[in-house]
Amino acid sequence: MKLNRREFIKFSAAGVALAAFPGCAAVSGGKSKGASVVVIGGGFGGATAAKYIRMWSQGTVDVTMVERNAQFVSCPMSNTVLSGMRTIGDLTREYHALKNKHGVNVINDEVVGIDSQKQTVTLKKGQLRYDRLVVAPGVDFIWDEIEGLNAQVSESDIPHAWKAGNQTITLRKQLESMPDGGVFAISVPKMPYRCPPGPYERACQVAHYLKQHKPKSKVILLDANSDIVSKKGLFRAAWNDLYPGMIDYHADATVKKVNAAGRVATTEFEDVKADVLNVIPPMRAGAVAKIAGVVDDGGRWCPVDFLSYESTLQKNIHVIGDSVLAALPKSGHMATSQAKICAAAIIDMLGGTQPDGDPAIANTCYSMVSTSEAMHVANVYRFDKEKKSMVSAPGGGVSEKRTEIEGTLAGYWLENILNDVLA
């Protein structure tokens, strides 16, 4: 005799389990059965939350995921498109398995309103009701801190390429049409921003291309921070060893103004004339977070309870990924790690039980410094009961040196994490 899951749930809810274990009445499939979760955003965090709520509730919780893009494009490793190591196609995945294998209702639409009282999400083409809502909108850009820059200019002339996709392709094309002896300028926003080592990795990928095709050219990094914010020694070594004389690093260089037609970036100290201008604007939680009312007053990010990722500002709304206000790196792996703790907590809370009180999550982030070599930063983050926040556990850190082995591991990381999120 073999009970399938639904029969078993019916059976267990019917008596024996409840009678024998009265403290455990809220097994999944109890109160949580048939509950509705809506996930907004199908990036690393949102897609993982959707998949894991289905998986860990054994399919008893209904999950609808709303994503405005038809396909998933990985931001991690998208800098390698600039060197020619990968194409955007290599980083693009479908949402099919979330639908067909995991039973997630994937809706290709955009959120226009959220009513936290009525617990509804209004889309351009419909409305959804939720018991719990997961907001995973990633980042949006703060345009008005840079005169002359806006969403349109970033599409046409000065791509940020900080969300992988069309702008990544545009930036690669601009690099290809740059003259030998030209300047490729990258501006780095003040922390916190998505993917702290990303701009420095990008400088490597661009320099790798230039070294082969346009060796008289230069990369200028205009960093709003007062120093390289991640893997500093490793990046310095890579720049010196692999691309000597090609990468100029300017600290405390906040871009205040751009001239799109002339490709000029202006900081407090200088005007930098470039052939390709890649301004990465300052960031804040994605716009949906504001619609949900989960952004901290006057702030840019969303405060949460780290046991459940429930917003401290709105009941029944959880926030995961880059939008979260935390001393956690804004990375793809971190978003998936948060998503799983959030998924587990949502199932627990829907069932009327307390979430895991002692979460520990990990982050591994590789940076490709050429088309073969990489280095990483790895950390475990643990819940600190007194501080009520996630703190870095001892023992984490960066690679001793860049290696080809890590370059290979970075590829395996990409393959495995994309499967974990979407397959």
Next chain:
Amino acid sequence: MKQIRVRAIVIACMVGCVAVPQAMAEVSNHARNLSGSCAACHGTDGHSVNGTPVLAGMDRKLFIAQMKAFKSGERSATVMHQHAKGYSDEEFELMADYFAAQKR
């Protein structure tokens, strides 16, 4: 922790354990949650699709020994020595339980 154990016990009472592998009874949700972060490199539930070791179905004693060796520095690694230092020995045991219970 409660839910899987309870379910397994109930099934065990009713159908003599045919529906769920025995090992499931020992695995808590806390162990599952701790193991979740490993998936980025080692695949969902330890089912690595390429390159990294498959943790699903791994012998629990071997898992614990490896993690302790990474932590002490006895075994060198590119990444794992750093992750291992972030977890306690008790957590190694919980993760070992979880991965051992996964079908390879």
